[in-house]
Amino acid sequence: MNSTILENQTVERLARTFRRSPCQMNRMNESDAEIIRLGDTGVTLAITTDSIVEEIASGLYEAPYVIGWMAAMVNFSDLAAVGAAPAGLLIAETLPPDLTDDFISELQRGIEEGCRACGSFVLGGDTNFGNGLELTGCAVGVIDDGKPLSRAGCRPGQSLYCSGPLGNGNAFAISRFVSPRARSPFFPRARIREGQLLRGLATACMDTSDGALATLDQLMRVNDVGFRLGGCWRNALGAKAEETAHQASIPSWLLLAGQHGEFELLFTVAPDHEEELLRRAASVAWHPIRLGAVVSRPEISLEVYGKDTLIDTARMRNAAFTQHDNVKVYIQDLLHIDGELQKGIGHHG
């Protein structure tokens, strides 16, 4: 099923040349971070790399503090999604020659405070000079019992949860590109503690770095199952996000559809473990939100405009991939899909 998704095709093409390490425990596309057993030490490492490039080039991230914070957070969020305890972050920076000292200070402060928010540290890095600002992080952590969370493992009949409010990432994007007066600050915190609590409990887990529906789409492909959300997703929308969408006349379900995610975790739990989930969550004053159910048909349905509607998540992911350098066209694509749903052209579940 990966072949439908242009991004997966590209990643698979790029990785085709590479042998897999015998120490690597995860399969491709089935984990937010790479899981490595360290020889005969008995230690299982989680490690991941993620860059901030298009977000800067497109103007989505402009303030240096935000850029720094996000360079840390995108990486720690991948550790959260496998349930790892962070050991630290490396950060490689390509700096244009014309940056001011203030800009650089704010950038570094964002990185440092992003690490701090995840209970972690910058370990080191590399500095280069080039035309466009780019940051690449690499976060490393430990899976203390050697049993990471994985994207693979959920079954029909299980429940789907998210770790917190959805839509804040896309609301931020709306405030940047559609409705600049709608100020929607965005400082997501990787769900490190929650990821660790979910170990041994969640049957599948993935972070929403690409938005909720793209995340569900990937979980659908990995597990060959579907997700029925009904109207539950409305409970999960952040109040501020909904307000931003409303001000910009963007239908609120598109807060799940846009590809600028909120860095929450989407995860599934077997029915007989839901009580344990709520018990563990309550112990740390965490409020996971029930989003829907895992179903056997590999389809994703939401209640939109009063009807259970199948969402063509592949089309939306591919629009984001194709238009990665043209945000305005991408937003038009999403609004076009919404228009079809309003007219009842979409499929009804």
Add this chain to the structure above:
Amino acid sequence: MNSTILENQTVERLARTFRRSPCQMNRMNESDAEIIRLGDTGVTLAITTDSIVEEIASGLYEAPYVIGWMAAMVNFSDLAAVGAAPAGLLIAETLPPDLTDDFISELQRGIEEGCRACGSFVLGGDTNFGNGLELTGCAVGVIDDGKPLSRAGCRPGQSLYCSGPLGNGNAFAISRFVSPRARSPFFPRARIREGQLLRGLATACMDTSDGALATLDQLMRVNDVGFRLGGCWRNALGAKAEETAHQASIPSWLLLAGQHGEFELLFTVAPDHEEELLRRAASVAWHPIRLGAVVSRPEISLEVYGKDTLIDTARMRNAAFTQHDNVKVYIQDLLHIDGELQKGIGHHG
């Protein structure tokens, strides 16, 4: 002494905001890779990140296979210099939209074969799209006895060695920028095995990623000692490198001075350990080359134009840093320094 070096100043300014992790064993500037003790697991990790940016922008690296190979090698070389056993490489790529499939295949093949040459694997990565091609690697490895090699620890009276021929990196740069007909292929191999053999033996070790003299300059600053090479450095020059310099009318000592290094290891050994070094080296058919001696005055001297001459390595490092976007001016700066030495304007040791 770091304050003399613009690059060190910049790195220190960038790192000022960051707290150090209590798990981090190395001090800043004193190790080629970060050394991290993993909580109570007893495992010591070596981890490093290095990007290929200026080398592509300047045209130094053009062939995609070379770019891929070097993206792996610069990172594994840092692991070699601390004596780590590699666990793998993560690779983040920023790809311009106009790359051909052939270019990308060759790029990936270079990365894969670079890993293979180091007995290691690509573990994962990240793909982005942007205007300029950039690759950032992150290599991770294990120090099995928890005692890494460090840049700090050498004392006057010890011997200075290099792990193999010097000058091939700068000869390659000469073939790219000065004398294109001088074809000087460059596929350095990180000295992984040699780094591991040096554990418990070398009192200081650093890779020559920035060229031999910049490496000695940094070892001088970290250890507050100097290095006297006499004429020994001529024995260490690669034959092909010398030929390339000769063809381009570049004085051969500048093969040590240029900042495109050969990714060998420079290391020091106490006199009563030299026999053990040679024994270990012979056991794997490795031929380290004796380069000179550690001396107490923090100065670096070479025999050039028939005289022991103090080399202003700070000036050379700062020229490279200031002219990082203008290779031709940088080469003129080096030739100017050589001209002064020829005229006897330099200091004599």
